[in-house]
Amino acid sequence: MRCQHCGEVAVISMPQHRLKLCEKHFPLWVERRVARTIESFQMFSSDDRLLVAVSGGKDSLALWEILLRLGYQADGLYIHLGIEHEGYSHVSQSYAEAFAATHPDATLHLVDVRARYGRSIPELAREGGRRACSRCGMIKRYIMNRTAREGDYDAIVTGHNLDDEAAQLLQNNLYWLRGYLQRQAPVLPQTCQGLVRKAKPLCLVAERESAAYTFVRGIEYIQQECPHSAGATSIFHKKILNDMERRSPGTKLQYYQGFVRARQDGFIIGDEDTPPLEECERCGQPTTANALCAFCRMLETEET
Amino acid sequence: MDNNHEATLKYHEQEWQINSGMTIRHAIEKVGLDPQSVLAIRQKKLVNHQTIVEPKDEILLVNVISGG
Numbered sequence: 049m050r051c052q053h054c055g056e057v058a059v060i061s062m063p064q065h066r067l068k069l070c071e072k073h074f075p076l077w078v079e080r081r082v083a084r085t086i087e088s089f090q091m092f093s094s095d096d097r098l099l100v101a102v103s104g105g106k107d108s109l110a111l112w113e114i115l116l117r118l119g120y121q122a123d124g125l126y127i128h129l130g131i132e133h134e135g136y137s138h139v140s141q142s143y144a145e146a147f148a149a150t151h152p153d154a155t156l157h158l159v160d161v162r163a164r165y166g167r168s169i170p171e172l173a174r175e176g177g178r179r180a181c182s183r184c185g186m187i188k189r190y191i192m193n194r195t196a197r198e199g200d201y202d203a204i205v206t207g208h209n210l211d212d213e214a215a216q217l218l219q220n221n222l223y224w225l226r227g228y229l230q231r232q233a234p235v236l237p238q239t240c241q242g243l244v245r246k247a248k249p250l251c252l253v254a255e256r257e258s259a260a261y262t263f264v265r266g267i268e269y270i271q272q273e274c275p276h277s278a279g280a281t282s283i284f285h286k287k288i289l290n291d292m293e294r295r296s297p298g299t300k301l302q303y304y305q306g307f308v309r310a311r312q313d314g315f316i317i318g319d320e321d322t323p324p325l326e327e328c329e330r331c332g333q334p335t336t337a338n339a340l341c342a343f344c345r346m347l348e349t350e351e352t
Numbered sequence: 353m354d355n356n357h358e359a360t361l362k363y364h365e366q367e368w369q370i371n372s373g374m375t376i377r378h379a380i381e382k383v384g385l386d387p388q389s390v391l392a393i394r395q396k397k398l399v400n401h402q403t404i405v406e407p408k409d410e411i412l413l414v415n416v417i418s419g420g
C-alpha cells in the first residue's frame with residue numbers, strides 16, 4: 049500500500065476519503081484539514097488567543113500540537129478532577145505537562161478542583177447523589193469559561209473529534225433532545241457578555257486519524273480510560289457507527305456534515321424563549337438561573 | 353507446528369500467537385477485534401492494516417475509541 053502523494057509506504061488508509069498516505073504526508077494532511085475546518089466555520093482568527101482544554105488524551109494533545117504548528121497562540125488548560133483510581137488524574141496531568149515542557153512557547157494552566165473548591169469531582173458527585181460524569185461536565189465547562197475570561201482568551205477549543213460528534217448526534221437524535229441538537233455545533237459564538245466562544249477544530253477528523261496523528265508526530269498520551277467512562281453509551285454508539293462505516297465508508301462524515309448544514313440552513317429551530325443570561329451573584333459567571341449559577345449552587349448545597 | 357513462523361499480537365493485557373503471511377487486518381479480525389477501532393504498531397511505528405505479518409513480528413494494537 050503506497051502513499052498517493054509520494055509513493056512511499058503508506059501508514060494509513062482512509063477509505064472515506066479514498067486516500068492512502070505515508071508518515072510524512074499524513075500529518076500534513078491532518079493539519080491542512082484542521083486549518084480548513086477553522087476557516088470554513090470561521091472558528092477564530094490568527095490574532096485570537098486560544099485556550100485548549102487538555103485532558104492528557106490523544107485528541108486534545110493532537111489539537112494543541114496542530115494549532116501550534118499552524119501558528120496560533122494556543123495555551124492549555126488541564127483540570128485535575130481528583131480521580132484517584134489507578135492514579136488517573138495524576139497520570140493524565142503528567143502527559144499534559146510533558147507536552148507543555150517540549151513546547152516552550154505555550155503555557156499550561158493547571159486547575160486542581162479539590163485544591164480550589166475543597167472537594168474532588170467524585171466527592172462532589174457522591175455528596176449530590178449524582179454520577180461523576182454528570183457533575184464533571186458542568187464543572188469542567190465552568191472552570192474552562194472562568195479560566196478563559198480571567199486569562200483574556202478569545203476562544204476555548206476542545207478536542208472533540210468526528211466520532212465524538214457523530215456519537216453525540218446519534219444520542220441527540222435518538223431521544224430528540226432538541227436543546228442539545230440546537231447547541232451541537234462546530235463553533236458556538238459568544239452569545240452574551242462573559243460566555244467565551246467555543247470551537248471544535250477536530251470535528252471533521254475521525255478518531256482513528258487523530259490517534260494516528262499523535263503516533264506519527266511522536267506525542268505521548270494517556271491510553272488508560274477514565275474509570276468513570278466504563279460502559280459509556282457514547283462508546284456503544286461509536287461502535288454502531290463504526291459498523292455502518294465499515295459497510296459504507298463516509299457514513300459518519302455524511303451524517304455529521306449533513307446535520308451541520310441542516311442546522312446552518314435553519315432546519316433545527318431552538319426554543320424561542322431561551323431565558324437571557326444574568327451574572328451569578330457570587331462568582332459573576334453567566335447563568336440562566338437568577339441569583340446563583342449551577343456551580344455555586346452545587347458548592348452551597350453540598351457545603352451544608 | 354514450527355513456532356518460527358508465528359508472530360505475536362498484543363492488545364491491552366491480551367496476547368495471541370498468529371501465523372505470519374496474512375495481513376494485519378486479517379489477523380485483527382481473526383482475534384475478534386474491529387480493525388476500525390485499533391491502530392497497529394510494529395517496532396514503535398504505525399503500520400497500515402494491509403501490511404503482511406512477518407515471522408516473529410510483535411504487533412501492538414492500540415484502541416482508538418474513547419468514551420466519557
Ligand code: SF4
Pocket residue numbers: 180181182184185274275276277419420
Ligand atoms: S468519563 Fe466522566 S468523570 Fe471521567 S472525565 Fe469523562 S465526564 Fe469526567
Ligand SMILES: [Zn+2]
Pocket residue numbers: 051052053054055056069070071072073
Ligand atoms: Zn507520501
Ligand SMILES: [Zn+2]
Pocket residue numbers: 328329330331332333340341342343344345
Ligand atoms: Zn457562580
